[in-house]
Amino acid sequence: MMTSMNPESISNPVTLEPTVSGTIPSDALPMTSRSQVKRLAERGHYERALVYEILDEGLICHIGFVIEGQPFVIPTAYGRSGDRLYIHGSPASRMLRALKTQLEVCVTVTLLDGLVLARSAFHHSMNYRSVVIFGQAEVVSSPDEKLTALQSFTEHIIADRWAEVRQPTPQEISGTLVLALPLHEASAKVRTGSPKDDEADYALPVWAGEIPLRLMPLSPIPDPRLPSTIAISPSVQQYTQRAQ
Numbered sequence: 001m002m003t004s005m006n007p008e009s010i011s012n013p014v015t016l017e018p019t020v021s022g023t024i025p026s027d028a029l030p031m032t033s034r035s036q037v038k039r040l041a042e043r044g045h046y047e048r049a050l051v052y053e054i055l056d057e058g059l060i061c062h063i064g065f066v067i068e069g070q071p072f073v074i075p076t077a078y079g080r081s082g083d084r085l086y087i088h089g090s091p092a093s094r095m096l097r098a099l100k101t102q103l104e105v106c107v108t109v110t111l112l113d114g115l116v117l118a119r120s121a122f123h124h125s126m127n128y129r130s131v132v133i134f135g136q137a138e139v140v141s142s143p144d145e146k147l148t149a150l151q152s153f154t155e156h157i158i159a160d161r162w163a164e165v166r167q168p169t170p171q172e173i174s175g176t177l178v179l180a181l182p183l184h185e186a187s188a189k190v191r192t193g194s195p196k197d198d199e200a201d202y203a204l205p206v207w208a209g210e211i212p213l214r215l216m217p218l219s220p221i222p223d224p225r226l227p228s229t230i231a232i233s234p235s236v237q238q239y240t241q242r243a244q
Contacts, residue, residue, distance in 0.1 A: 035187040045188040058109040079152030084180045086149035091177040099137045107133040115211040118195035133186040137179040149178045160235040
């Protein structure tokens with residue numbers, strides 16, 4: 001994660017596009033031969049608001065790509081601003097060097113909401129919300145958009161953290177490769193509810209149902225080099241309290 005240019009070193013203030021689902025346009029993403037959900041198609045969703053809501057709640061994406069016939073799937077952090085998904089890292093990164101050549105990529109994000117326990121082993125499942133994105137990433141060369149991307153990474157981890165920390169220096173920005181993936185071809189797939197057993201199995205004396213799951217923070221652990229006089233910042237307090 002990038003630490004963060006003093007405000008006076010930024011020529012223009014950065015304003016992120018809304019990432020709250022209620023402020024996202026409700027239009028549907030186009031269904032393509034790649035983005036169309038084919039297996040259990042009734043679980044497929046193409047509403048932009050739902051796709052963005054899942055992306056904003058997730059923390060890790062997996063990026064799939066092929067180099068010289070060898071497939072790779074790499075987990076990485078990401079951020080979203082408007083209709084663009086941002087990834088970043090060292091210019092020496094093999095993945096980023098490959099992706100900046102406009103290689104076709106597939107990006108996935110999955111949220112696990114529960115374990116679904118059926119009466120038969122065959123029908124055990126999971127409740128989840130997932131997004132699959134297809135496209136070509138492009139290099140972000142504009143300093144203002146690059147700063148927007150770095151802000152989106154920080155705010156994606158914890159809202160309002162950007163204003164509390166040191167902003168990236170020009171050297172840090174120039175030493176970071178940022179790529180943007182337009183969110184033009186994507187879909188969501190969602191499973192909710194109880195197990196779907198065979199009718200005859202409902203008479204079996206076996207407990208069935210769902211074990212809900214959620215990701216939640218534990219108590220913050222201060223850096224050993226943090227002076228005891230420094231209190232927990234508001235962004236951390238809000239994050240831990242909201243999750244309880």
